[in-house]
Amino acid sequence: MDSLIFLIPVALILGALGLTAFLWSLRSGQFDDPEGAARRILLDDPRDDRR
């Protein structure tokens, strides 16, 4: 039983971390252009091409 005192908070904290990470990425606009992001990754570093 004692282990529950650790395990439940640990489970909750890990879950909350995941949730926070998701909400953060949502807020910082990472879901704004999923299609473009998926394709941009195939491009080289843009600086090589442009300047």
Add this chain to the structure above:
Amino acid sequence: MADGFCCTGCAAARATVEALGLDRFYERFVSDAGLRALRPDPAAQPEAAPFARDRGDGTATAHLMVDGLHCAACIWLIEAVLARDPRVVHARVNMTTRRLVVQWRGAPDLADAVLAPVARLGFALAPFDPARLADAGALEERRLLRALAVAGFAAGNVMLLSVAVWSGHDGGMGTATRDLMHWISAAIAMPAVLYAGRPYFEGAWRALSAGRTSMDVPIALGVTLATAMSLFETIRSGPYAYFDSAITLLFFLLIGRYLDHRARGRAREAAAHLLALRIQAATVLGADGTAERVPLDRIHTGDSVLVAAGERIAVDGIVQAGRSEVDTALVTGESVPAPAAPGTAVFAGTVNLSAPLTIRVKAIGEGTLLSEIVRLMEAAEHGRGRMVALADRVARRYAPVVHLAALATFLGWSLGMGVPWQQALLYAVAVLIVTCPCALGLAVPVVQIVASGGLMRRGVLLKSATALERLAAVDTVVLDKTGTLTLGRPSLIPDGARDPDDLVAAAGLAAASRHPLAQALINALGRPVAAADDVVEHPGQGLSWSAPEGEWRLGSRAFCGVAGNEGDTPELFLARPGRAPVHFAFTDMLRPDAAATVGRLHRAGLRVLVLSGDRPAAVARAAAAAGIGEWQAATDPAAKVAFLEGLARAGRRVLMVGDGLNDAPALAAASVSMSPAAAADVSQAAADVVFQGWALAPVADTLQVARAAAARARENLVLAGLYNLCAVPLAVLGQVTPLVAAIAMSTSSIIVIANAMRLVRSTRTWTA
């Protein structure tokens, strides 16, 4: 022209790309035969300056819609071309929303200069006001996604604790441990329910304050009661808590709602994109002869507007100066251009074809024929507003039954059986949760998502939530002729007796003109021709060229001095000194699969007819070629609406397919409507479904999917109903524990989803 290019546009694009040292574009470009070729269109210059914003720090930004984005190479090319301009601070293409944001150092009126290289590459750019398009839909979608994430997190953790409690009931878990578990569940679930349940609480509140019930009411009530009861049970150290049921229910329902929202958001986005591509600015001539591009809202009645050849006319007015021809296909459905001379009335939405025109403005925006048609359309649309989606209809009948069953359970147990009221309320909550429209709430959205997703991959956009349902009920299909049954542009009728060299000679002259018949000649030749030098265009008559041996003429019968009456098809003559004039006849070609599609519609048991504003002879010919027996010609917009209303009175459910401005009111009046993506903006706004491409097959495909989807939706409602028939009596008898409720709920949802997924197979295997 360089070898290996389909047109001067491609050669120009290649030259631009090479001059900038960006040849690597061609290594990146993924060739796809199904894609539209990028051709710089002189009519699609950016004109972003009136819409650019000064940011106040010496830079300015413009937001643009980009048409013609295909793949990563396009993103790369646009961003790389813009980055070469030293003035550009920031340029970013959003592939999902097809938008481009550019920021540059300098004044807003540099916009066109900054964007010109992108337009030269052949991407059509349409500026828009970001404030106007910052739509509530995207915000709502984000809110749902956040609610979904919170509900998912809470549901996972509470379910974990609940499994422990459930097994504890048999395994002799101590009361103290169970209560601790319940308290932790409460601490997780209650804030989560408050946060994630907001869309439902708000929906229920809106419905109740409007004096009706909706699907949100039993959900909100069930979740609230379940949470409150669970808290009460936890406080008094009871054996059962329903926190897991409440939050899992919300989680499942939010999945359905989010997907539904997203599918519709994509369609809305695409429609907004198409609408933004219309003209928003015009050239106004000042009293001193200066010309200035201004947005439409700064033009006044009485102004003089200059319309270049090939440009779409933005206002209603009278021609003051210039002789040209106007393509009125959008307004009248007539495929042959009408002549325009001083005194002729011209309308917004039509295209000026052969020479510049100066137009005195009579009406702008609200006052134009275009707006008149929009009003006619809105009036017709009112008749359709009564249509309610199947799920809402079911919910309207079903919700009161759920509430009554729960109330009866409560009263029955507390008064009839004499159990404590807390216990009775617990049973009532179990009824609410078990009957809770989880399956019912998912039943129709899941079908919609699967069907609309399948259609979207085929280039068919569903704009209305109830479109599929209305499509499934259709028994009559009314097709417009110009631009729907036909391609909406003339093409040369092949003539075996004609010398092939005559066509080459005619195309040499025709290359100098943007007139549709001239373009048709070049298309018929099938390869690019260089325009002969110093070809003179005589608007409304034809083209002339001074050859060493005398004047060549390509144009109308009268212009070429040929005797006889005009034929019933559009025609051109080529007159050369010392030779007999050559006759070229044109027709508006049927879409390649028109006859096959009509055949499929007939086989599906549908009545098919043609309703057109064009001349009877042209309509009769097109109808016969497509295999349609019934047709009506020379109908104006009001007559089309009246005709459709007649059909509706006769009890027919009509699908109207049309593309012209003149079809818009009819599209709104029909019980459901489809429009090709090349159609007038107003028609696309009026249509429930927009389809892309040159084929007519999407009409038959969409009907087929709609029928399959309607069948799946009905099956799902029956499945959900059957599940409730089994579960409700158990709940009323007080036999449903949280475990049973959770399992039953998940199972019913999974069955419903699995049934909907059968549609995927049918959208993949339909006949192309």
